[in-house]
Amino acid sequence: MNTKTQTKPETVSKQKIHISGAEAVVKCLLEEGADLIYGYPGGAIMPVYDELYKYQDKINHVLTRHEQGATHAAQGFARATGKVGVAIATSGPGATNLITGIADAQIDSTPMVCITGQVASHLLGSDAFQETDIVGISTPVTKWNYQITKASEIPEIFAKAFYIAKSGRPGPVLIDITKDAQFDTFDFEYEKCTSVRSYQAKPEVNITEVKAAASLINNAKKPMIVFGQGVILGQAEEEFKAFIEKANIPSAWTILGLSALPTDHELNVGMVGMHGNYAPNKLTNECDLLIAIGMRFDDRVTGDLNRYAKQAKVIHFEIDPAEIDKNVKADVAVLGDVKESLAQILPLINENKHNQWIEEFTKLEAIEFEKVKKEDLYPTKDGLTMAEVLKEINIASGGDAIIVSDVGQHQMFACRYAKFNKTKSNITSGGLGTMGFALPAAIGAKMGMPDREVVMIAGDGGYQMTIQELGTILQNKTAVKIVVLNNEFLGMVRQWQQLFFDKRYASTEMTNPDFVAIAKGYSIDAKRVTKREDLASTVKEMMESKDAYFLEVCVEKENNVFPMIETGASVSDIRLA
Amino acid sequence: MENKQTYTVSIYTENNVGLLNRISGIFLRRHINIESMNISKSEIKSVSRFTLLVKVTESQIKKIIGQVEKQVEVIKAYYHTDENTVYQESCLFKLSSNLLTENDEIQTIINSSKSRVININKDFFVLEKSGAKEEIEELYHTLDQHGIMQFVRSGRIAITKDEMKISTLLSTNN
Numbered sequence: 117m118n119t120k121t122q123t124k125p126e127t128v129s130k131q132k133i134h135i136s137g138a139e140a141v142v143k144c145l146l147e148e149g150a151d152l153i154y155g156y157p158g159g160a161i162m163p164v165y166d167e168l169y170k171y172q173d174k175i176n177h178v179l180t181r182h183e184q185g186a187t188h189a190a191q192g193f194a195r196a197t198g199k200v201g202v203a204i205a206t207s208g209p210g211a212t213n214l215i216t217g218i219a220d221a222q223i224d225s226t227p228m229v230c231i232t233g234q235v236a237s238h239l240l241g242s243d244a245f246q247e248t249d250i251v252g253i254s255t256p257v258t259k260w261n262y263q264i265t266k267a268s269e270i271p272e273i274f275a276k277a278f279y280i281a282k283s284g285r286p287g288p289v290l291i292d293i294t295k296d297a298q299f300d301t302f303d304f305e306y307e308k309c310t311s312v313r314s315y316q317a318k319p320e321v322n323i324t325e326v327k328a329a330a331s332l333i334n335n336a337k338k339p340m341i342v343f344g345q346g347v348i349l350g351q352a353e354e355e356f357k358a359f360i361e362k363a364n365i366p367s368a369w370t371i372l373g374l375s376a377l378p379t380d381h382e383l384n385v386g387m388v389g390m391h392g393n394y395a396p397n398k399l400t401n402e403c404d405l406l407i408a409i410g411m412r413f414d415d416r417v418t419g420d421l422n423r424y425a426k427q428a429k430v431i432h433f434e435i436d437p438a439e440i441d442k443n444v445k446a447d448v449a450v451l452g453d454v455k456e457s458l459a460q461i462l463p464l465i466n467e468n469k470h471n472q473w474i475e476e477f478t479k480l481e482a483i484e485f486e487k488v489k490k491e492d493l494y495p496t497k498d499g500l501t502m503a504e505v506l507k508e509i510n511i512a513s514g515g516d517a518i519i520v521s522d523v524g525q526h527q528m529f530a531c532r533y534a535k536f537n538k539t540k541s542n543i544t545s546g547g548l549g550t551m552g553f554a555l556p557a558a559i560g561a562k563m564g565m566p567d568r569e570v571v572m573i574a575g576d577g578g579y580q581m582t583i584q585e586l587g588t589i590l591q592n593k594t595a596v597k598i599v600v601l602n603n604e605f606l607g608m609v610r611q612w613q614q615l616f617f618d619k620r621y622a623s624t625e626m627t628n629p630d631f632v633a634i635a636k637g638y639s640i641d642a643k644r645v646t647k648r649e650d651l652a653s654t655v656k657e658m659m660e661s662k663d664a665y666f667l668e669v670c671v672e673k674e675n676n677v678f679p680m681i682e683t684g685a686s687v688s689d690i691r692l693a
Numbered sequence: 694m695e696n697k698q699t700y701t702v703s704i705y706t707e708n709n710v711g712l713l714n715r716i717s718g719i720f721l722r723r724h725i726n727i728e729s730m731n732i733s734k735s736e737i738k739s740v741s742r743f744t745l746l747v748k749v750t751e752s753q754i755k756k757i758i759g760q761v762e763k764q765v766e767v768i769k770a771y772y773h774t775d776e777n778t779v780y781q782e783s784c785l786f787k788l789s790s791n792l793l794t795e796n797d798e799i800q801t802i803i804n805s806s807k808s809r810v811i812n813i814n815k816d817f818f819v820l821e822k823s824g825a826k827e828e829i830e831e832l833y834h835t836l837d838q839h840g841i842m843q844f845v846r847s848g849r850i851a852i853t854k855d856e857m858k859i860s861t862l863l864s865t866n867n
Contacts, residue, residue: 251711256718260765261711280765313863314707314768438759 132305137267138163138298141231142171144274147306150202150229152176152193152563154186158206159246161233163298178563178592181584183210185556187217188582191226192560195543196518196568198351200227200281201560207233208246211292212253216550218288219257223547224372225349227286229277230254237265237294250292259287267300275309284317285436286349318435321452321460328448329407329431330464336405336429338473339365340396342388342417345372345546346410346435352455353377353539356409359458363468366477368396370411372546375536379515385477389417390681391528394488394690395480397681400425401688402476409433410454413443414547423686433457487692488678493533499672500648502526502601506533508652509571509599512659517569517597518543518561522554522578525607528677530573552581558596559588569597569659576602576628586638589664597658598640598666600631603673611676635666642666695750699728700772701780701851702758704743705735705859707766716743716767719760725749729782729848737859740768746849769862773853780851784829785811786820786836787843793818796839806832817842 135143141164145153155177157165168177180186183205190201201221205214211232221228235244251263260280262273270293277289311317333339347356353376360367360377366385367377377384386393388400400406406428411417418424421443432439432446433454440449450457492503506529509517515535521527521544536542543561545553558572579600589596606624613621635642641661645654651669658665679690706712713732720727728746735742747754754772761770790813792799803810808822822832829846 252714255711255715256722263710312765315765436763438756438763440759442756442759 132303134301135304136163136167136299136301137264137270137293138167140267140270140302140304141274141293141298142167142175143304144271144306145202146171146174147308148200148274148278150175150200152178153202153204154178154180154189154193154560155204156180156183156186156206156210158210158233160207160235160295161204161210161231161298163295164204164231164233164293177204178559178588180556180559181587182582183213184216184552185582185585185588187214187221187228187230188550188553188556189560189563189585189588190228191217191221191224191553192520192543192557193564194226194228194560195557196540196561197564198540199564200229200278202229202231204231205233206246207235207250208248210246211248211250214290215253215257218254218290220545220548220550220553221288222257222259224545225286225345226288227282228288229281230288230290232290232292233298234263234292234294236296238296240294250290254290257288258290261290261292263292263294264297265294267297268302270297271304271306272309275307276312279309280312280315318453319437319451321450321457323460325448325450326457326460327464329433329450330461332405332429332431332448333363333365333407333461334466337470338403339363339405339407339470340399340403341365341367341407341409342370342396342400342411343367343373343376343409344370344411345376346433346454347373347376348539350410350435350454352410352458355455355458355462357381359462359465362462363465364470364474365407366396366470366474368393370414370417370546371531371544372542373411374531374542376539378537379535380537385481387531388687389414390419391532391677391679393481393532394484394679394692395477397679397687397690398480399476401427401686403428405429405431407431407433408444408446409458410435412439415443418443419681419685419687419689423688484679484692492529497672499675500645500651500669501675502529502671503533504648505599505601505651505655505669505671506530506573508655509659510535511652512656513569513571517541517571518565520544520554520558520561520570520572522574523549523551524575524578525603525611525675525677526573526575526601528608551578554578555582555598556585556588558598559585559592559594562594562596563592571597571599573599573601575607576600576604576626576631577606579631583634586635586640589640590638593663595661595663597661598635598664599658600666600668601671602628602631602668603671603675604628605673607675608677610674614674614676631668632666640664640666642668644668644670646670695752697748697750699746699748699775700754701775701778701849702743702745702747702754702761702770702772703851703853703857704745704761704770705737705768705857706741706743707768708739708741709766712764712766715764716761719757720747723753723757725753725757731848731850733850735859737863740859740863744848744850769857769859771853771857773851777855778851778853780825780849781823782826782829782847782849783821783823784844784846786822786841787817788820788836789840789842790814790816790818792839799839802832802835806835808832
């Protein structure tokens with residue numbers, strides 16, 4: 117292909133050097149500032165690893181224990197830092213093992229570049245050893261992908277890959293490189309990519325739409341905001357805060373929007389969706405204006421679409437035109453970068469109070485506290501609850517930690533109860549719901565933000581899906597705090613079995629190993645808590661540790677997450693028990 | 694319930710390997726059968742044009758166009774109803790040469806259907822016909838009575854009555 121016609125590189129002239137494709141790969145990574153990457157070597161990517169060996173003073177390659185771990189680590193790194201995460205693997209099984217992480221990054225809009233080795237170009241299509249059509253396999257789950265068969269393509273494709281991964285609505289890009297293209301030499305020259313002619317990273321903000329939105333906001337009596345990860349990805353936290361404060365609009369978050377607004381902010385009214393908070397879910401069907409910001413109306417957020425906010429006008433601030441009217445019809449769609457559109461709307465909106473309307477949220481929140489939160493946080497029964505573990509973590513962290521949660525009941529408790537003061541602090545697999553995400557993602561987050569406390573929270577099920585990454589922690593001395601909330605069940609599935617399948621606990625009960633012994637086997641300090649009186653002190657000890665620390669908390673086996681909107685129900689049918 | 698109807702989809706793309714897979718996957722994922730597909734050059738150098746025919750509702754096609762346009766190497770995608778396009782399909786029939794000598798009717802069929810013989814030898818001849826799907830169907834049924842050795846029909850190709858401002862779009866993006 118003639119990529120020269122398609123990209124417009126920056127016009128910076130640099131000296132050409134004659135190097136191998138493999139060395140060019142490393143140089144491209146350095147040009148893009150990717151000096152911390154994750155991966156796993158193998159036959160078809162060996163030339164690149166040979167160069168990584170030579171460049172180890174400039175680029176830190178972290179050997180994970182499985183390629184899936186490399187992708188999740190790259191995701192954790194990207195989510196915590198806002199930079200592009202990089203994962204490398206060999207061909208065949210190495211490449212296919214990346215797929216779960218790539219799919220996760222695609223649905224959660226995480227900027228990531230994956231590099232895979234491929235058999236030599238003359239062997240393509242011959243069912244050669246460790247040959248797999250990774251470009252074909254990854255197509256539905258990548259923002260873009262490309263197979264390089266000539267060394268000379270490397271600089272331009274890498275520049276394009278990083279540009280596409282991080283611009284607009286971010287996403288994963290995969291570059292497959294045949295082994296001969298890694299060995300071949302060519303004259304290397306790098307120019308960053310700043311545009312691709314067939315690709316409009318973000319639509320221009322249209323002032324007419326902004327004005328229309330402002331008018332609806334100024335006339336609304338009961339406006340409500342639901343914000344998503346777009347606020348974080350667009351680095352629009354300050355603009356967002358200024359916007360909601362001026363008009364004093366209660367603001368609820370999706371699971372990925374969490375931490376864009378501090379937990380303690382008085383306009384933060386909690387989470388929407390299946391296990392979200394009572395007030396924002398109920399009041400979605402009572403507001404007169406629903407303002408969606410950088411979110412995509414996932415089915416876990418909306419419940420039954422035919423009974424979702426039908427009474428309200430809808431404004432949708434969104435960077436991706438394909439999301440407009442996809443699930444919920446917008447009366448006004450403000451396309452474009454939310455950092456720009458929110459800055460533009462601020463002078464157009466009137467100061468407001470909405471005191472009576474906000475009072476409605478306070479009333480419903482009080483009901484949720486009485487019926488759900490009180491017993492979650494201050495249990496009167498013996499068994500430890502997941503929520504009280506979060507409460508102790510909040511006390512010890514003060515809300516400054518990055519919380520990386522896995523998938524399941526503990527994830528819902530983490531998102532409902534963890535306290536966040538800073539943005540980019542909630543890292544979890546939202547759209548794909550990938551069990552096994554947390555441990556490697558926490559490694560990536562900690563390495564990317566070494567000065568911040570990173571607490572991983574997983575269940576006993578998900579933890580065992582990527583438990584091998586304890587090896588990565590051992591080798592790199594990554595000071596991740598690992599909390600496993602052990603209920604000896606695949607808890608979320610068990611909860612559904614209890615509620616909807618007459619307690620037929622099909623394949624959800626787990627006989628677990630000695631997790632403390634396993635952690636110690638990896639030279640990680642480890643403790644198990646089974647009694648309430650030991651919880652606070654052990655959490656404190658964990659948080660004060662300078663090194664990695666493993667904490668297993670044996671929690672009540674059959675606790676459920678409430679509130680809950682059953683599948684197919686309306687958000688206003690949210691149940692408290 | 695919205696009605697399904699036939700839409701012609703025009704997609705202008707970079708000429709890159711793998712894009713066919715990416716685009717067809719969008720339809721596959723939503724269980725939408727692509728009735729016909731044609732990929733060719735377009736009026737712009739190095740830009741390809743996909744022409745697809747699908748039977749869906751209007752709200753479905755709008756969402757699909759959004760998903761198609763989201764692909765990095767897609768420049769622009771449009772959907773049109775039959776009234777907004779001038780369209781054609783093309784087909785080839787392989788028939789026994791004996792028919793030409795032994796059957797007077799064949800010559801009449803060829804003339805009245807506005808088809809033409811594009812290849813002939815002692816065993817068989819090839820008849821080409823371009824037109825609307827219905828005309829081709831009709832000719833098929835007529836010739837079927839005389840025995841068709843082989844038949845193949847192309848996908849629809851269509852020109853829109855309205856302008857599609859691809860060149861302007863490319864210059865603004867650059």
